[in-house]
Amino acid sequence: MFEVQQTTAGEWAVVAGGGRALLVAETDTGRLRTLLDAVRAGFAETLDALVARGLSRTPSFALLDASAETVLLAVRGAASATVTEGGRERDVRANGVSSWVETQLAQADAAALGEHVDTGALPLIDGVVRASGLAWSAADRAEDVGATVAAPPKRERDTGPLDAVVVEAVVEAPVEPVVAGPAVEPFAGDGFPAEPDPQTRVPEATLTEVAPVASPPATAAPVAETTGYDHLFGATMVRSVEDAAVRPDEEEAAPPRIDLPGFITDSFPPAAGRMEGDHDGLTVMSGDLPQRSGSDRSEPVPAAPERLEYALLLSDGRREPLSVPIVVGRAPNVSAVPSLRDARPVTLTSAEDDISRSHVAVAVEGDSVVVTDLHSRNGTLIVLPGASPQKLRSGEPTTVVLGTLIDLGSGVTLTVEAAG
Known part of the structure; x- marks a missing residue:
């Protein structure tokens, strides 16, 4: 107040x-x-x-x-x-x-x-x-x-009687349990059911072996082919051990040979001393590869160059490293540039005292130096090596190179140099 x-x-x-x-x-x-x-x-x-x-x-x-x-x-x-x-x-x-x-x-x-x-x-x-x-x-x-901060009013606790709440019981009808899967029919005795489930097919041969019959089973009629795989049920063939045995004279058929074009087979001549028929024609052996000369060896990858460090040479003879961003002016205030974290203020005055409080910001971004005019009264000029002077736009970051001269006016300058 x-x-x-x-x-x-x-x-x-x-x-x-x-x-x-x-x-x-x-x-x-x-x-x-x-x-x-x-x-x-x-x-x-x-x-x-x-x-x-x-x-x-x-x-x-x-x-x-x-x-x-x-x-x-x-x-x-x-x-x-x-x-x-x-x-x-x-x-x-x-x-x-x-x-x-x-x-x-x-x-x-x-x-x-x-x-x-x-x-x-x-x-x-x-x-x-x-x-x-x-x-x-x-x-x-x-x-x-102290007068602005006031404690909130204390709320009185409600201790009065509560109205009784009537809850009506809701009786629901019992829900019948749901059983997943096909219904199971009871057996008629100790054997199989008289009429099997129409969805289940049992091979006739199996029924004949389990349930004895008075007369030998008749020859099964050929099963008519239907859609899907239903025609496979009941067609299982049962062979004896003698019939299922593997005979010595049964030889596996040799895999078909693939004829490769000439430009492939000629590129890899057979190795010396290899027996005929040992090669399948598809596998390339290490001995078939041509020998590489020493000149074909890959050269070692050069190490990445070290990152260049920068510094500013002030017109009064001081040298300020750019390890962190700096704000230069008559009375610099780093809070005026919230985008630059850990910025450091550098005070620089002139005889005419026409430099702004926070005149210019200089920072290193990647491998380049960036200069930003902080809306100064008289503006900022930069002179790149071998180029004409140019005026910075207020608040717009501009990339410069080594040897660039930053002119704040009244003879106050900053020069971008290599640190060390």
Whole structure:
């Protein structure tokens, strides 16, 4: 929660939302609505909205972000701020700075933007008001969080009597068991049934052997051929052991010989000393294969080349390895590039101080170096070896090679080199 100093006239307005507050010299209602959406979105989004029309048309402002443990503060132009840390007060101003002054407050107890806030201040959590100053206290933030979290109302336990529930019994008719398979008929005595199941065929010879009869069985009439395999039942032939014995003079028929074309048989001449008739004509023996010369041996596979490691040579003489992605800028914030995991910030400034806070990101993807302009104010130029300079598109990753020069402006450059 912020406390604002109400004013009836003037150019200053306070925009609050999402734990952030902006004191800005702006009178246009449409611009204030746009800034309200940006303040609710985040600290970096608010700075982007303020400089959207160019640095020369950016109004004076003081931006305070108290949504996290570390408080962020940015001041530009005629705006001012007073910060209290550990019981000591200090002023933050941007006199003589063309852009703005930005700082982090890790142990901030309170902060005041603009004019002094007296006892007639009003609370503001979200919205836009005309005001000349605002104040923030870390103690108020703790109280707001405590007041926001409330215990849910305790529900009374219902201990009243329950109405009796009448359950009507449903009597179902008994279900007859279902027996899978064909029905089984009882035997008429100790022997076989007088009339067998029409679905089961029993060979007549078997019936003759099991059930004795008074007279010898008559010759079975030939069974008429029907559809399927029903004609096979009853046609079983029974031979004696003598008839079923294998005779020595019974020889197995030799397998038919396959005549191969001449271009196959001529390619594999018979080995020396092989007896006639030992080869079946189909199997290729190892002795029939032509001898291979030593020149036909496969060459050893060369080992895969080692992966090239890269580094960046900064214009101030430093050398930064690209073992992990890096974010280069005046005050780089790796959280501005969520797609780069374990990114490392590298601070680089210029005399004109016109480099963006998070200006450019450089990372290694596979065997290549990828450069991405992080929506910087002045843009980024790259100069490939032997090529003309070209400007990167904001937010679009671009692949570069060894020796590429990355120009951030005002003489600040990065050169892609091999590490080691």
